[in-house]
Amino acid sequence: MRSSYKILYQGGTGEVTEKKSRFIACTRPVKTEEEALAFIEEMRKTYWDARHHCYAWVIGKKGEHKRCSDDGEPAQTAGRPILDVLEGEGVVGACVVVTRYFGGTLLGTGGLVRAYSGAAQEGLKSSVVLTVEPGETFSLTADYNGIGKIQYMLAQEGITVLGSGYTDKVELTILVPQEKAGKIQTEIADITGGQAEVVKLEDVYYGVVEKEVLLFPEE
Known part of the structure; x- marks a missing residue:
């Protein structure tokens, strides 16, 4: 059974004093890691006159790859607290x-840990x-x-219709949450007397941003 995870979809900026x-x-x-290093270097150039550029990154669906740096601050007072925030929120990528x-x-x-965490x-x-x-x-033909x-x-179950086609029959492409896949197939068979054709296309991951459904192919 595949599990959900959280990703950073869009970056931002925050500040504490x-x-x-x-x-x-x-x-x-x-x-x-190359993208992370490029971003760190970009921040060094953007804030070229600052004393420290401490960082952490977490990469992989399960956070398999991670790194942090205190960049001259006392050990464990900067990079590790930043990493702890990412891991505490369960955010990867x-x-x-x-x-x-x-x-x-x-x-x-203590003050540094609080400031970098904050x-x-x-x-x-x-x-x-x-x-x-x-x-x-799934491809659904009825x-x-x-x-x-x-x-x-489908509307009652909150199932997303990704596409549709109309010929002598109706063809729908639908996105079904993993835990509902069996139930939806059974319900389609029940309400059509087994006349509808349902074919699984692929496993995907998906997310919703401002009501827009985004697909992430299985890696």
Whole structure:
């Protein structure tokens, strides 16, 4: 059984200030270590006059690849707290860079951990985090007598129709949540007396952003 996961779909920027030190968190979706390193370098150039650019990234559906850096801050006070925020939220496919402009006052280890964690949290708040669910797509072919009942049932179950075609019969392509796949096939057979043809196309992952359904092919 495949599991859902959360990805950073759209990056953002958040900021906290602690005793005049500014902590600016920038987030970006990344799929590879190369993309993460390029983003970190981009932030170094954007905030070229800052003292520290601490970061963490988590890549892979299960967070298989991760890394963090304190970039000159005391050990475990910057990169690890940023990574803890990502792991705590369960977000993968994400890189967070927190840039610090020193305000003249030392914060101590506890203060640094709170500041970097807080900045990372603000960065995620300004981002779009998407829950990606396992699903299956099906081709459904039925005659005009049965299609009305099918469409009503699909609407009641919240099933997304990805496409449709009308010839001597009606052909629909539907997206079904993994846990509903068996139920939907049984209901289609019941309401059409077994006359509708249902063929599984592929396993996919999907997410919904502002009512738009996005498909993520099985990797």
